[in-house]
Amino acid sequence: MLEGLRGEENISELCRREGIAASMYYGWSKEFLEAGKRRLAGDTARAATSGEVKDLRRETVALKEAVADLTLENRLLKNSMNGLYR
Template structure:
């Protein structure tokens, strides 16, 4: 990961980084692509999680609303 980040920073050329770490440029670019894809997946999952939480929150709000109505009905019945 450190090698990929070093290349992304752009302070050194990819060729210099690969020479320094004794890896091929092809390997570096495979690692970089996997790294970037993993980041994309992580961010997409965060959006999915937000949608799941939003749906669950709406479901619970409906339940609470129904219970509040039932409580009001029971209070009215008790007062009659």
Template sequence: SEVCRRHGVAQSLYYRWREAFLAGGRAGLQSGPSTREQELEKELQEARAKIGELTMQVDVLRKKSNWGRK
């Protein structure tokens, strides 16, 4: 507790860091993307895929509607 006070770190935070380190070593302390960030990234990828699919459909329909016209 003295070390926490000296460095201005709450004891509860210290214990969370300690548990994270013991559970996962150095990898447990590294912060990665949050669950929300991962969800948003997945939504973005799905939206981009859908946009690509719809763009292709529009192109096909445009070509069909112009087919045979002069």
């Protein structure tokens, strides 16, 4: 695609060589250019990679476990305090 955007090669020849339809090439180039415009305008949002998603899921599980542990400790401390003052 970059070769076509640079004008290094005729688009129809490039598509024939790569075995893709010209409509697919033009769709990709449009998406590429739109993403570039958004990035230059300050829109840095992007889709997370599968590795990032897996890492975030592991972190979420660890945080939920930490919250559960702290909640249990808190309940035990409250119960022990209530027992001392009765």
